[in-house]
Amino acid sequence: MEAMDPLLIVWIVVGALVVLALIVLAWGIAARGSLRRLGATVDERWASLATTLERRRAVAEPLLATAGEQQRTQAADAFTALERADRPGAKAAAEGEVQRVLRPLVQAAGSQPAGSDAAEARAALATLDDDAQARRRDYNTGARELNAKARRFPASMFAGSVSVPREFFEVDHTGAVAEPPRIQF
Known part of the structure; x- marks a missing residue:
């Protein structure tokens, strides 16, 4: 058996290391790109959710036209806080306040005849709430997926460049349970 040339062995080892380095580099670049794309998707979902929530004022x-001055002031303050909030936690807290302020107005609109402005606004708010819930679930799913992906190697090395972890958007509905609905006959 003939012995291998030591220079050939060095070249084989160097070649293997270069190939391994290229594979690791490609894997890292792919992970970073994937994390950035998912981050952009979550940002788009957040923008869509925020826009949907902010449409509630219009x-x-x-309903606000029939409300008293105090209710209109409370609603204006709640809507302003909702529009100013930029993070999911702050926007969720503001959204909870908007729901708390609008609840009596929506309940009062239930006694209005069909076709009235108040009844149509109540139906439009219900549709908007359904849309907001769907967008909230969509955003939270994307945020959960992004946060999970950012914890895995090699994406964990690039998590800081994509602002991970992302906050979830969860509205506190305890006020809805704490105050039972008022039924008027």
């Missing part, structure tokens, strides 16, 4: 306008 939809609730007919």
